[in-house]
Amino acid sequence: MDLKFVQTTCPYCGTGCTFNLAVKDGKVVGSAPYQRSPVNLGKTCPKGTYAYEFVNSEDRLTTPLIKKGDEFVEATWDEAYALIAEKFKGYKPSEIACLSSARTSNEDNYAMMKLARGVFKTTHIDHCARLCHSSTVAGLAAVFGSGAMTNSIPDIEESKCVFIIGSNTFEQHPLIGRRVAMAKKKGAKVIYADPRYTPTARQADIYMQFKSGSDVAILNCMMHEIIKNGWEDKEFIANRTTGFEELKAVVMKDDYSPENVEKISGIPAAQLREAAEMYAKAGSGALLYSMGITQHTVGVDNVKSTANLQMVTGYLGRPGCGVNALRGQNNVQGACDMGALPVVFTGYQKVIDPAAHKKFADAWGFPDGICEPANGYEVTTLINVLADKPGEIKGLYIMGENPMLSDPNLNHAKHALENVEFMVVQDIFLTETAELADVVLPATCYAEKDGTQTSTERRVQKWRKAQDPPGQSKLDWKILAEVAAAMGYADQFTWETSEDVFNEMASLTPSYHGMTYERLDKPEALHWPCPEVDHPGTPILHTQKFGTPDGLGILTPLEWKAPAEVPDEEYPFVLTTGRCIWHWHTGTMTRHSETLDHEVPTGWIEINTEDAEKLGIADKEIIRAITRRGEVEVPAKVTDDIMKGVMFMPFHFKECAANMLTNDALDPVSKIPEYKACAVKVEKIQEA
Template identity: 45%
Template sequence: MTNTIEDITSKSDVILLVGSNPEEAHPVLGMHIRRAVEHGTRLIVVDPRDIGLTKKADVHLKLKPGTNVAFSNGMIHIMIRDGLVDEEFIKNRTDGTKFEELKKMVESYTPERVAKICHIEEDRLVEAAHMYAKADRAPIIYCLGVTEHSTGTQGVMSLSNIAMVCGKLGREGCGVNPIRGQNNVQGACDMGAMPTDFTGYQKVANPDVIAKFEKAWNTKLNPKVGIKATECFPKMIEGEIKGLFIFGEDPMRTDPDTHHVQKALESLDFLVVDELFMTETAKYADVILPGRSYAEKEGTFSNTERRVQRVRKAIEVAGNTKPDTWIFTEIMQRMGYNQPHLTPKEIMHEIASVTPSFAGISHERLDSEEVGGMGLQWPCTSPDHPGTPIMHVGKFSRGEGDYSIAEYKESVEMPDDEYPFIMMTGRILYHYNACAMTDKTEGINEIANSSFIEINDQDAQRLGIADGDRVKVASRRGEIESTARVSSKTGVGEVWMPFHFQDGNSNWLTIAALDSIAKAPEYKVCAVTIKKA
């Protein structure tokens, strides 16, 4: 997030919420947004479903799944046409040549055309564009409804275009703010859990960065950029990847096209899983290493607003579990690299020594009265640096702001006569991702413990399906059985399913189409057919 949660929910005039249901998927932030609206902040919701916050929204654009880029381009078309852009910001802070390219590209994204693509009303799109552009302070908040598409990267960059042309970056109550989907996802990315980056987003492709880490670690490093997680599965089937170490992930439950994932795991010569529970993926492992939970170890987590916070050991551990750092260190040693066992505090010192944006962060400082338990937000570049609540103040790190020139493209798999419905997937309030932890809680399971599919009431009537009926849902990849929930929450021709439940997991149906840059799967659009069971 470019700004803080407190900033974007208490200092904003308008909130543009795109592809996110924070009351269920991020309930703490959802509570902040709800409170902001109750205190006068206006709300624009851009989402294919009727979510809780649409009841409080000034505008709800119930757009067709997979049309985020068209929506953003349409917003910018209206802003330019109606003289709502921030000319001074565009001139002084952004690439003028690229702005002219953007201006030319969005000429064809008239309200009429965008309304047809997105299945929304023209006047509501115009209303949303004016409301956001005219507000003094207006953040964009988005989540997986933007990123989990084959055009997800373009969707994110197109939202950045909106903020830049309106001059709403580097200021209070503004910014472009992705909500991270799981605890410490931000911290994992910050620490180089991507094949393209070292810590602090220092690029593997940069020879100077390679030389720096070789010197710090006293070893030669492979300068070749690796492959992303979702790209691994076809390479397992092809035999290019023969061994795999999975750490805290359950792809048999959470990744698209489960048959494909199953075939990939069965193709491996050797699979190791480091886990807390016997997950669906762990059942395929040759070796399971028992890891520890957050309550059983020391360290830090980084939350969605870049805030690095201390985690302290709360309970003693029974059994033969080990901290993940001990496991990693032992593997390194047994593979011939003499890596000493470092304490979490020592590891944090090493991170600071090789990562400019973390140079001012240490356990001592995070534990001090100065910080007071609130943590520090990177960039934090020296021991006396206060951290950075708002990014891009005064200038961008790259210099001039760049624009994405992305045309709208349809999703990889569109509905047809055989598979006439668009299926979206997501989460519900009561469960968390793969249910590795939440389905161990009896009280939660009493509330929500089985699969369901939301079907539009007009579609259900046509198919002879009543609320509560058992239905068969099929795609080109598989078939499952679930329970129908009939309402107007989804649009005609659109359905929605959670992926938590093994009695009808939607990921047996989803398509393994990937975003061309980030390689995120297209969970939000796949074609299915439905019939009464």
């Protein structure tokens, strides 16, 4: 028997835990702790522990598929490439769009970005960061000059007070939750604000239950109390920020007094006062947030508001502090860093900047040039264009994304995707989206490739190949390079290894410039920015100055605005959505894990006990949830953990898809949809 252990990085959440894959006779058969990672210190959550189970699922895609009529038939790679090249050569650049993937490696995302802008010459490339943290990128970049988590995961342990808002950290980022618990063990206080009494709430010294969509009011109220009592960090505000007087003029309005914010949020005024005092007087405070903050029509305002609080308290640029945006997917930070966004090349170099555009055009050497120096469609805009203007986009290439379960208002998304003339999906399973494709290409998963991913804390870590890919499946970047060759651009895609792709990317990306595979082999890997080969990496950002033109953080006066859709007589409840610890995103991988799927085999809707009594709904009863966009039948979970008037659904489950119900109204700046608040009604299902 041949047994070996291969160190790799977890393919699920953005924490970036390291573990070993156990490989027996050439096949991945289990996982084992890797003790030396400073991220997870040998521990994993259930998803990471069982991340080996889907790898050899019988449902893996193993051969290219081409749709004939309504059926897929197996094809050779040459047949698939020839069809893709024939179709895409027939479209103008503006008629092609590409969706890259927060699940695949940096190398894969870089290759997709180069294929889109260099081969297809389209400006339309995006990925699902649009749906989870585009407001973080837009909001933090505007006020700090960098749109990423400011501090590191181990650093959270140094905090004297951790303030978590809009993140169920202990379920969604469990090994970051463990750091919060370690901080608490050292004496830190924990303040938690969320509409649900989640496992994270159990850790809190102060738990503030609030109506989804009142975040800016709550944060303004905390600043109101802090400034009123003179607890703000005057020195930090004077030396490191701009705009304090304008901010003060807004937050000190009576609208944001604790009594008035109690009316908006449902949080008792006394608790708001207590939280403000506890936080301001702690001495160091790490603010953690996730999609409870970002997925709103005011997502960018929410993000800027968290930054305001951290600047007012001076909790930035030092240990135990920071705006810690917890990115959801394993490589959503990396996919953004790689320029899989409609406005930037790698490292956030703007496509419309003539110097950046020339730099990439020169380096890539396409004889007929690259895309226009213009911004493309965000994925949410793209879906609307597909739905409303059939024929404007004709060719769509999707790598490792499943919009047919992850997009809001799924009836609308399905209508949009059905309008695409020719769609290619590259994935490891036949997802709900792949079922709509004309060509499906079988790709490899994390266990079958070398590569890198960048976790939420900007730490760039390696995947290491543990087994051969199943059937004819291939590395994502290799498939993209072969598509490019079929389109006539073999000379621009001559990489032989993942390391070749990484080195080309790093040579064009200042924040990754000092990284090499060799340097990343250390257990602690490297945090970007790492501009030179002797640079140690940067675990904490903004220690001396911010990345803004004058180096000052920008305080932004913000008024609270209600969600786009609020409850009324017909739809009297607020619906919010999220995840559970056992599943991840659209379940493509976790629902192919026997253990994880056994633990939580289907979805549910949480209803407050009093609300359920009034509606005559019993626990576990199958009911119908209805919004203006769709309806689903779903088991009720009657619980006191959710506040009255609010309901919650996880979005992993296709048989009771929460996104049939969610609102596709967008934040005007980041174009993120409002997944976290819409109006819903529920009704009993009458027996026939």
